[in-house]
Amino acid sequence: MxxxxxxxxxxxxxxxxxxxxxxxxxxxxxxxxxxxxxxxKPPLAHAAEPPQAAQVEAGRQLAQMGSGTGLAACFSCHAAGGTGNGARFPSIAGQPASFTVARLHEFQARAKSGAVKPGSMTAVAAQLTDTQIEAAAAYLSTLPR
Ligand code: HEC
Structure with missing residues (x-):
């Protein structure tokens, strides 16, 4: 923070x-x-509808293992469980899915508007499809902070 x-x-x-x-x-x-x-110790935010199991599972794989297309695992930077790592890598666990989706879209917008630093969240977000964003957001919303 x-x-x-x-x-x-x-x-x-x-x-x-x-x-x-x-x-x-x-x-x-x-x-x-x-x-x-x-x-x-904030409680988990509950969405109006629980996320779909298949989406949560796809998001878990992305977060823990990355994708075959060269996308790094989210947890390789944000630590196991997405709880954050030092000052640079914020916690991404337990946020409402709508927050995570909005943040990732902001990073994508930034990627379109200028030079992208390799290894930054902007560079990671630029590689994500909407389906991957929805899946990651659904999974992360189920995790304790
Ligand atoms: C190469 C390292 C790296 C990887 C891999 C990575 N991130 Fe990040 N992420 C960062 C950094 C650094 C920031 C902080 C950037 C900032 O605040 O401008 C960040 C910020 C975020 C934020 C904003 C958090 C907040 O509270 O503002 C979200 C959401 C996020 N990442 C989600 C993800 C997801 C989902 C994945 C996997 C698909 C992922 N990240 C993979 C480095 C990474």
Whole structure:
């Protein structure tokens, strides 16, 4: 969270809403917010309809093993279970599927609008089909945070 807020603050991560919020945060505000949210234990968000089993299974394979077409496993960067790895790789577990789909579409839009850094999430998202995005989002929504 501290990493994400710092990126919004210095403009390296785009979001008109979050950049405006982060703009006025001091380094110690960012530290305190990250400490506070790290102690929270939010319940799993429940979608109106549970995801389909086949979609969840396809998403599990993608997350754990990647795809035959050279797509790296999501968990190779985001850690086993998608719980995140250090400051750079955020937790992706237990988010509502609609959030994950929206975020991945944002990365895809960014990939279309400029140079893509190899190994970045923008580069990963650019390789994903809509079917893969839906599957990954369905699976990740079933995982504990
Ligand atoms: C090569 C490493 C790498 C791989 C593989 C990878 N990611 Fe990421 N991912 C990142 C990085 C780095 C970020 C943080 C980027 C940022 O905040 O701008 C990120 C951010 C995200 C986010 C945004 C999280 C948030 O809270 O804003 C989602 C969602 C996500 N990844 C999903 C996935 C899925 C699904 C897969 C597998 C299909 C995947 N990632 C594979 C490196 C990776």
């Amino acid at each position: 501290a990493h994400a807020l710092s990126m919004f603050k210095d403009g390296t991560r785009a979001s008109p809403v979050m950049q405006a919020v982060a703009h006025n945060l001091s380094d110690s505000d960012i530290h305190d917010l990250a400490q506070y949210f790290a102690t929270q």
